[in-house]
Amino acid sequence: MDWSEAAEQRLNGLNELDEFRLKAYESSTLYKERMKKYHDNKIEKREWMVGDLVLLLNSMLRLFPGKLKSKWTLPYLVTQLFYHGLVELETKEGVRFKVNGQRIKFYFRHAESANEVIESCHLDEV
Template sequence: MSPYQLVYGKSCHLHVEIEHKAIWVLKKLNLDWGAASSQRLNDLNELDEFLLKAYESSAIYKEKMKKYHDEKIEKREFVAGDLVLLFNSRLHLFPGKLKSKWTGPFRVTQVFPHGAIELENKEGTRFKVNGQRIKVYLGKYEIVQEAIEAYYLDEV
């Protein structure tokens, strides 16, 4: 049997043959097989310990980053009847540079566990949103008529 086998059309080494070559080298150099095998086991155990320490340190790092991230999140508590603004996160191809990304105001009608909140608009339509997408509205709840002004170049 050759030292190379074809696996999926590619040649590869078999571990048995590599170990056989290692034994042949040990015999040729008159080295102690027992000492070499115990050294090999010690190296493998040391490698396992290194991998375990790396895994533990990555777990500790993830815990610290989660704690840091959770501290930076604002705790928002809403009660039914609060006025809020909703963040419009839709992708716009040509958004207005100075256009506000907050729409509303909306009235909170119900607060669900785990951050879901039901809102109601001025027409009475109700919908649910994630509590992280809204913020408190400090203005008055009144119907605002939008005034659109157009200036034409030939008038100026």
């Protein structure tokens, strides 16, 4: 057995291992960049305006379990917008507080119009 030949094979093996690690690191970096780009494209950009009515996500829902319990709480009024998605909300009583813009969604008033009676007919008449 030649020691110089064995040492050379050992160095070649270590160099190949370093190349393999470098390629794996580069491919994982490319994969992470592609996944971040894909994820960022799927995020819905929301533009809030002062005066919008929004619903707030109830993060304490775990304390009150219920299968059919809504995760969103009453409509709040947007009073002020800040940088980086911070939004100031106001309750009906006039209490103001700040929340992250990702925890709110638009409130649509379709439930109020459902209370209006357009036409009524009794089943006896039909």
